[in-house]
Amino acid sequence: MPLFLLPHNALDACLQRLRSVAELHGPRRDTDGLCRLAPLPEGVRPDLTTLRTLLPAKKYLLPPVETTLTFRPGEGYRLPRLPDTPLILLGLHPCDLAAIAYLDRQFLAAPPDPTYAARRAAITLVGTGCSPDGYCSCLTHPSPLPTPCDLFLHPVEEGFLVTAESDRGKELCRSLAGLLQADRRCPPPSARDRFAPPLPPPSTEELDLSLPDWRELADHCLGCGACSIACPTCACFELLEYATLDAAGAERRRRWDSCLFKGHAMVAGGESFQQERWQRFRYRYQHKYRGFGPLQGLPSCVGCGRCRVQCPSGLDLRPLAERLERREA
Amino acid sequence: MSSGSPPCPATLLSIRPLSGDTSLFTLQVPEGAQVGGEQPWQFEPGQFLQLSVPGAGEAPISYCGVPTPDRRVELCIRRVGRVTTALHHALPGDQLAVRGPFGRGFPLRHYLGRDILLVAGGLGMAPLRALLHTLLAERQRFGRLTLLYGAKAPDALLFRHELTDLAGRKDLLLRLAVDRAVACPAAIPSCREALLPELLDGLALTPGRTFVPVCGPPSLYRALIPPLLARGVTPDRIHLSLERRMQCGQGRCGHCAVGSLLCCTEGPVFAYSTLLGIEGAL
Numbered sequence: 001m002p003l004f005l006l007p008h009n010a011l012d013a014c015l016q017r018l019r020s021v022a023e024l025h026g027p028r029r030d031t032d033g034l035c036r037l038a039p040l041p042e043g044v045r046p047d048l049t050t051l052r053t054l055l056p057a058k059k060y061l062l063p064p065v066e067t068t069l070t071f072r073p074g075e076g077y078r079l080p081r082l083p084d085t086p087l088i089l090l091g092l093h094p095c096d097l098a099a100i101a102y103l104d105r106q107f108l109a110a111p112p113d114p115t116y117a118a119r120r121a122a123i124t125l126v127g128t129g130c131s132p133d134g135y136c137s138c139l140t141h142p143s144p145l146p147t148p149c150d151l152f153l154h155p156v157e158e159g160f161l162v163t164a165e166s167d168r169g170k171e172l173c174r175s176l177a178g179l180l181q182a183d184r185r186c187p188p189p190s191a192r193d194r195f196a197p198p199l200p201p202p203s204t205e206e207l208d209l210s211l212p213d214w215r216e217l218a219d220h221c222l223g224c225g226a227c228s229i230a231c232p233t234c235a236c237f238e239l240l241e242y243a244t245l246d247a248a249g250a251e252r253r254r255r256w257d258s259c260l261f262k263g264h265a266m267v268a269g270g271e272s273f274q275q276e277r278w279q280r281f282r283y284r285y286q287h288k289y290r291g292f293g294p295l296q297g298l299p300s301c302v303g304c305g306r307c308r309v310q311c312p313s314g315l316d317l318r319p320l321a322e323r324l325e326r327r328e329a
Numbered sequence: 330m331s332s333g334s335p336p337c338p339a340t341l342l343s344i345r346p347l348s349g350d351t352s353l354f355t356l357q358v359p360e361g362a363q364v365g366g367e368q369p370w371q372f373e374p375g376q377f378l379q380l381s382v383p384g385a386g387e388a389p390i391s392y393c394g395v396p397t398p399d400r401r402v403e404l405c406i407r408r409v410g411r412v413t414t415a416l417h418h419a420l421p422g423d424q425l426a427v428r429g430p431f432g433r434g435f436p437l438r439h440y441l442g443r444d445i446l447l448v449a450g451g452l453g454m455a456p457l458r459a460l461l462h463t464l465l466a467e468r469q470r471f472g473r474l475t476l477l478y479g480a481k482a483p484d485a486l487l488f489r490h491e492l493t494d495l496a497g498r499k500d501l502l503l504r505l506a507v508d509r510a511v512a513c514p515a516a517i518p519s520c521r522e523a524l525l526p527e528l529l530d531g532l533a534l535t536p537g538r539t540f541v542p543v544c545g546p547p548s549l550y551r552a553l554i555p556p557l558l559a560r561g562v563t564p565d566r567i568h569l570s571l572e573r574r575m576q577c578g579q580g581r582c583g584h585c586a587v588g589s590l591l592c593c594t595e596g597p598v599f600a601y602s603t604l605l606g607i608e609g610a611l
Binding site for chain 2: 068069071073076077078079106107111112113114115235236237238239240241243247249250252254257259264265266267268269271273274279282283286287290291292293294296
């Protein structure tokens with residue numbers, strides 16, 4: 001794999017070139033002190049040292065609300081114009097990339113979701129290495145998922161070692177000619193190797209109801225759904241239909257949902273199969289760490305730590321997962 | 330499985346009231362219409378479709394009839410939510426839209442040559458009517474057929490006109506139960522005041538050669554399964570159709586999960602043996 005050095009003093013020029021290829025987005029610290037994935041126009045430098053952005057990259061692939069169908073009399077339901085604006089997403093860490101691999105499995109499996117597929121095809125992913133903190137669980141409980149990206153920037157003292165990880169990445173490297181220096185040192189570990197070797201997957205057997213922690217933990221859960229919103233792999237959505245003002249047409253939108261919300265498992269007429277909060281809490285745990293449907297057995301937690309940071313009650317499912325996994329080992 | 334393709338148009342042909350809040354809607358899908366390579370009028374009993382009422386939204390509905398060459402689709406729908414309320418205000422000729430079929434229906438190939446005991450509670454009659462008509466269309470390929478059907482009151486019994494005909498058939502045993510028999514319709518002689526599981530009493534049942542497809546509210550499953558097991562029917566031969574809030578139909582939106590299973594792709598019909606031990610399944 002060709003390896004280049006991007007010296008610190010060439011970073012601005014490199015970003016400027018990337019901006020000429022596509023709209024550039026990446027981690028940006030705002031005046032409110034929060035770091036978000038946001039546009040990086042000329043003159044705005046990315047914050048490549050902050051470990052986690054407020055929301056993960058899923059907001060680009062699966063926006064919080066988006067129109068998936070339109071209806072007009074005589075035309076019926078149609079797909080909207082699919083998004084195709086090229087976008088370069090900079091500064092994604094291995095966990096962010098693993099999360100994209102998970103969403104890809106969910107939304108690109110046959111038959112692919114048309115809007116997700118269009119957005120995904122228009123995005124170039126530039127990964128960046130990081131050093132996990134106490135909220136991260138990528139090293140203790142590494143994700144078995146790959147970390148797909150086009151370019152990967154490995155931080156070194158003099159700047160970044162750059163590897164092209166796809167054809168699109170190689171092309172980008174060519175467009176950065178003159179800024180990148182060929183480097184002969186040993187290539188750093190690939191993005192994937194930044195995760196430790198995965199542990200054997202947890203068994204998919206039913207979780208033990210007798211564990212007192214479920215109710216105890218759920219008693220602290222406010223059911224606010226912040227963990228789902230912040231989670232890079234939580235992708236539950238609901239479909240909503242809005243009539244146009246002339247009442248003749250309609251728009252169908254999908255909106256982020258959370259399995260911690262009471263309405264999530266409710267059926268027509270109001271009956272719910274997850275009536276109690278602790279049931280919903282356990283259900284979320286089960287889906288995070290055990291997977292479901294075609295992804296059954298594949299944990300979707302990539303260890304980014306956003307849920308642990310965001311929870312207003314300071315809840316953390318990780319110790320529980322570790323306990324359960326130890327019991328099963 | 331239908332893809333993320335838009336629903337195809339369907340014309341509402343007729344609405345036939347079946348009870349106070351439930352009607353039989355007949356739709357017709359135009360010739361050549363398809364959704365991502367699937368033809369919504371080609372289905373197996375137990376499968377469901379997604380019915381769109383423009384401006385109101387989409388709801389999962391079980392197929393209630395059998396596939397016809399003129400692409401008609403029968404749906405038995407109770408007025409209970411936003412979409413179904415809008416639908417009950419629709420008129421023949423209105424344009425609706427459909428996607429489907431979705432899910433796995435009743436495992437018909439296992440039913441060949443076997444006795445089939447169908448148990449329907451309330452609106453659960455809708456998917457079981459699709460199954461019953463499928464079985465009756467090739468009656469000689471199956472063993473003894475029995476239908477147990479219960480509703481709250483006589484006027485809540487769906488398809489009463491058909492039940493009268495079915496009651497007269499020699500190759501089908503029909504037993505009906507109503508919770509409150511204000512006046513059991515004399516035209517349906519098999520009807521009595523009882524809880525549905527009580528209809529099992531005195532019923533000839535050979536567990537080794539019987540499959541039991543069931544559809545009804547969760548309370549029916551809880552009340553019916555113990556006596557079935559006590560009669561020797563094994564959990565793998567009890568097939569339950571579960572109601573969940575299937576939205577996307579593609580295993581993505583996350584609303585219809587039953588434990589680690591997805592109702593929209595792996596159900597809605599599950600063997601009871603598959604659901605054993607799954608919290609919140611029944």
